[in-house]
Amino acid sequence: MKKLSLLTFILISVSIFAQQHKIIPEPSEVRAMNDVFDISSPTISFAPQDSVDFEAAYLLAMLNNDFGLSAAIVPNAMTEHTIDLVLDSKLPDAEAYALTITGQKVEIKGGSAAGIFYGIQSLQQWMWEHFDAHKGVVQAVAIDDSPQYEYRALMLDPARHFLPIEGLKQYVDVMAKYKFNRLHLHLSDDQGWRIEIQKYPLLTEVGSVRKETKGDGQPHSGFYSQQQMKDLVVYAAQRHVSIIPEIDVPGHSVAAIVAYPELTCFNEALEVRTTPGVSKNLLCAGNDDVFTFLDDVIGEMAEVFPGNEFHIGGDEAPLDHWIECPKCQGRLKELKKDTPQDLMSYFFKRVNQSLQKHNKQPLIWYELDVPQYPQNSTMYTWRMGLSSKVIKKSAQLGYKLISCPGEHAYFDYPQFKGEETCDWMPVLTLEQVYKFDPAMGEKKREHIIGVEATLWGEYIKDIDRAFYMTWPRGMALSEAGWAGENKKNWGTFTNKLDVHFNYFDSKSVAYRLPVELHQ
Numbered sequence: 001m002k003k004l005s006l007l008t009f010i011l012i013s014v015s016i017f018a019q020q021h022k023i024i025p026e027p028s029e030v031r032a033m034n035d036v037f038d039i040s041s042p043t044i045s046f047a048p049q050d051s052v053d054f055e056a057a058y059l060l061a062m063l064n065n066d067f068g069l070s071a072a073i074v075p076n077a078m079t080e081h082t083i084d085l086v087l088d089s090k091l092p093d094a095e096a097y098a099l100t101i102t103g104q105k106v107e108i109k110g111g112s113a114a115g116i117f118y119g120i121q122s123l124q125q126w127m128w129e130h131f132d133a134h135k136g137v138v139q140a141v142a143i144d145d146s147p148q149y150e151y152r153a154l155m156l157d158p159a160r161h162f163l164p165i166e167g168l169k170q171y172v173d174v175m176a177k178y179k180f181n182r183l184h185l186h187l188s189d190d191q192g193w194r195i196e197i198q199k200y201p202l203l204t205e206v207g208s209v210r211k212e213t214k215g216d217g218q219p220h221s222g223f224y225s226q227q228q229m230k231d232l233v234v235y236a237a238q239r240h241v242s243i244i245p246e247i248d249v250p251g252h253s254v255a256a257i258v259a260y261p262e263l264t265c266f267n268e269a270l271e272v273r274t275t276p277g278v279s280k281n282l283l284c285a286g287n288d289d290v291f292t293f294l295d296d297v298i299g300e301m302a303e304v305f306p307g308n309e310f311h312i313g314g315d316e317a318p319l320d321h322w323i324e325c326p327k328c329q330g331r332l333k334e335l336k337k338d339t340p341q342d343l344m345s346y347f348f349k350r351v352n353q354s355l356q357k358h359n360k361q362p363l364i365w366y367e368l369d370v371p372q373y374p375q376n377s378t379m380y381t382w383r384m385g386l387s388s389k390v391i392k393k394s395a396q397l398g399y400k401l402i403s404c405p406g407e408h409a410y411f412d413y414p415q416f417k418g419e420e421t422c423d424w425m426p427v428l429t430l431e432q433v434y435k436f437d438p439a440m441g442e443k444k445r446e447h448i449i450g451v452e453a454t455l456w457g458e459y460i461k462d463i464d465r466a467f468y469m470t471w472p473r474g475m476a477l478s479e480a481g482w483a484g485e486n487k488k489n490w491g492t493f494t495n496k497l498d499v500h501f502n503y504f505d506s507k508s509v510a511y512r513l514p515v516e517l518h519q
């Protein structure tokens with residue numbers, strides 16, 4: 001009888017342990033075990049040929065700085081009582097990991113260095129709840145985990161308001177903790193051109209300067225040198241985040257047009273915009289110099305951004321000027337087409353030729369009235385929502401789809417009624433983000449490769465505001481991208497947030513406290 005009750009006690013404690021973790025995004029499987037590991041002065045070890053030196057150094061800094069331990073790195077130690085980082089090709093995919101803590105050792109296996117990096121994030125978050133600082137021990141556990149979607153992104157918009165490079169690095173630091181693996185940078189728009197292009201110096205000399213005659217009177221000008229961006233690419237890659245550059249064409253191009261007005265249909269002299277909105281001034285589809293310009297720009301950027309994903313915009317390009325322009329009309333005749341939307345298909349076909357030359361694939365904001373995009377395109381479903389029509393049409397036409405619908409993933413929208421943004425934007429609550437299912441109720445759709453939150457910058461004037469608008473909604477989105485629908489539970493999620501906020505406080509990272517959850 002006594003034995004039985006002890007067993008019952010153990011079983012109950014194990015199941016309580018299983019409930020008690022606050023890891024975000026929710027892992028596939030967490031099994032707490034009734035043992036502890038003495039982690040007060042651990043040795044971190046790995047096989048040198050595995051090239052996980054960065055991960056080991058990252059783990060060391062985390063244990064020593066955040067938990068006050070005295071960890072050391074000894075390659076090839078891997079004996080009793082070490083923390084081993086091990087590559088394991090048998091895990092389900094490259095980003096998968098298995099974290100095991102027993103009384104004897106800690107082992108973090110990863111499908112690649114990325115998997116090990118994610119295992120380290122889960123170890124840190126596990127320790128927030130299960131590290132006993134007095135005794136220097138951590139609760140034993142076995143966590144097996146892998147992502148639902150391969151593409152998990154956040155987007156920043158330094159085009160509208162420039163964000164200094166250091167802020168982008170801080171942003172990468174935090175997003176990597178929630179297992180996001182892409183930072184999409186919207187590098188050009190009507191309100192600014194933000195990346196140095198050596199062949200076209202006016203893009204940044206003129207196109208990056210906002211003259212604040214209207215607006216808030218602050219100078220929101222600036223640009224990134226190619227070297228700064230190369231550094232960011234390396235910094236982010238170490239944290240398993242790839243940078244996706246975007247040049248938004250043929251619309252949203254006023255800043256480029258200010259620098260080179262001959263690229264428009266009517267040689268328009270404009271000013272860099274300081275107000276939000278959609279401009280009718282497009283790059284001219286009938287002018288071959290436009291495609292030479294884009295070919296040059298893509299060529300230089302291809303050297304800076306080594307990934308094969310390249311976003312070329314495509315949103316909100318009213319066709320009025322193309323309809324009025326004789327060169328565009330001539331082009332349509334050449335193509336033997338008669339609707340101006342066909343010019344948009346033509347435009348992206350030409351741009352895609354430049355991308356292909358550099359081994360890049362086009363990523364494009366989906367506009368449903370455009371008859372055809374290049375076959376190798378990845379489309380983003382944005383403010384038109386995530387409807388079954390979009391999902392079906394993209395599948396039929398053979399495009400990959402990234403899901404970032406306004407009603408779940410527009411982080412420029414206010415988080416509660418009355419939050420300072422602008423009149424037309426609907427509220428996007430934490431719960432509404434949490435409800436986001438990229439597959440819309442179906443188990444999985446092969447062509448939906450991932451999710452993205454877009455933090456449009458018209459009202460995001462500095463990086464602290466970007467953090468404040470991102471977190472904790474980014475935590476909710478990370479569960480849509482990583483954990484998947486059958487692992488999500490709103491109540492469990494909200495109970496996890498407190499330790500994350502403590503961590504943000506300790507690092508002075510801005511976020512919004514969702515006070516409505518406690519009312």
Ligand code: TNX
Nearest residue numbers: 315316365382383412456457
């Ligand atoms: C639409 S979504 C835009 C952006 C704006 C945003 C504001 C998309 C592809 N284009 O230019 O910043 O709405 O929410």
